[in-house]
Amino acid sequence: MLAALFWLLASSSHQRSAERGFAADCRTLAGLPRDQRAGALRAMLDRDIHRDRFLALFDRGGALIEGNVARPPAQATTGSFIAEVRPTELPGKQRDVARLALCAMPDGTRLLTGVDLDDAEEALRVVERSLLIGLAPGLLIALAFGLVAGRRAARQVDTMRRLAESIVAGELDRRLPVGTRPDSFGLLCAHINTMLDRLQLLVAEVRGIGDDIAHQLRTPLTRLRARIERGLRQADDRSGFEAVATSALTEIDKLLGIVAALLRIRELEDHARRSRFGPVDLARLVDDACELHRPSAEDRGIMLHCRIDAVPQVEGDASLLIEAVSNLVDNAMKFGPPGGEVTLSLRVEGREAVVTVADQGGGVPAAERPLVTQRFYRGRHDCGGAGLGLSLVKAIADLHGFMLRFADRGSAVALVCPIKQLGRS
Structure with a gap:
């Protein structure tokens, strides 16, 4: 398209230049007195050293008054046109093709002005050859690049298709290859891999929750069934049956609390x-x-x-934050020494607001700190809970962008809020 446009501009440029020259000739000679036109026309021909101009002045009958063309062309039209002329001052050349224009003078005579097309046609042929020479390798390069880019895109799409098939087949650990200096497709692959990592983690968490529920509820349900069965065999009056029912309801409430806590943690993790x-x-x-x-x-x-x-105030959910603080206080009273002291404090430390709960016990051993925030982990001292308190606190802290921090020594556990999340008090 660019080559065709260039060729059209080159060919039309010569035509426009010639037409401007024709108009100038007509204006110049039309503005001269009648007896001076022939002399002015001859002077114009004498200045044409390349002999590529055609100028002729004809009377009303078509007879030549002055010029280098024997007679006007029969197919003359308005504006410029291409026609065959009979030159009178080109030795050895009886016919020639030129671009011409015919204009009327004020006294009724007609001026024929034109330019030889040999040089213009040669210039256009040079332009055509140049365009063809440049166009052929350009097309070949474009086709080669298109084939290479198309094959590369097809390979990339095929790689993603095979990955999707593997994921559907259950191979959740499959990932797309990413180079050391990734291009735009490599960056897309990196984002897809990150998404797949998150999906794999979520699937693993869902499976883990199911396993945890199955494992943690099996023992209480078995104990509940045995207690109800034993109570029904031993009860022989209304009060006995009521005691069995009350005990069963207590166990059921505990189980419902475990399920509710798990659902609450899941809700918090999903933000x-x-x-x-x-x-x-x-x-x-x-x-x-x-x-x-x-x-x-x-x-x-x-x-x-x-x-x-x-x-200062913080941005968050008040009911969730008081639940987190209450869990920390409850744990401190549960695992601290009987009759001891529990301290709940709030202060600003540098660029952080810190809520700290401490008791007089030894605290969580360093080896167990990564484990106590996992679901159903009760540590070495099982005090009858479900092992979900600190998991819930950790989920609330993550939701708010807080950090759950254990003291290096002692039993202090803190919720740390970065100062950048603080608003005006």
Whole structure:
């Protein structure tokens, strides 16, 4: 297309240049007195050293007055046209093809002006040859590049198709190859691999949840069935049956609590609660948590201390945050020494707001800290819980962008909020 456009511009450029010259000749001679036109025309022909101009002045009858053309062409039309002429001043040449224009003078005579097409045609032939010489290798290069790019794209699509087939077949560990300096397709492959890693992790978590539920509920359900069966055999009056029913309901409530906690953790991990976020006053929230657990601490003979500093508000879900703090306080009262002390504090440390819960016990051993946030892990001291408290706290912290931190020494566990997430107090 570019070659054709260039050829059209080159050919039309010569025509426009010739037509401008024709118009100039007509204006010049038409503006001269009648008796000076022939002399001016002859002077114009004398200046044409290349002999490629045709100029002739004819009377009303078509007789030549002055010029180098014997007679006007019969097929003359308005505007410029290409026709055969009979030159009178080109020795050895009786016919020639030229681009011509015929214009009328004020006295009724007619001026024929034109230019020889031999040089123009030769120039166009040079242009055509040049375009063909450049166009042929250009087309070959374009075709070769198209074939290479097409085959490469086909290979890339085929690679993704084979990966999709493998994933559908259950091979979730398959990934796309990514080079050391990836192009746009390599970056796409890297993003797809990241997505597949996330999907594999989610599938593994779902399977793990199913395994955990099956493993953790099997023993309580077996114990519940045995207790009901034994109670039914031993009960011989209404009060006996009521005791069996009450015990069964207690076990069922525990099982329902486990299932509810698992569903809550799953909801938090999916970030389904972010739409409920709003400004939260941490100081008031921690104070509420203290008031909530003070009666329980008094019943257990534990001294609950609350130390609260003024901190800016945070963006989050107040109900989830108080649930996380309550779980930490409950764990401290459960695993701390009987009759000991539990301290709940809120303070600003550098660029972080820190909620810390500490008891007088030894805390979580360093080897168990990566495990205690996993579901159903109870540690060495099984106090009858489901092993989901710290898992729930970890899920809430991750949802808010907080960090769950264990002290290097002692039993202090802290929720750390980076200062960049703090709003105005």
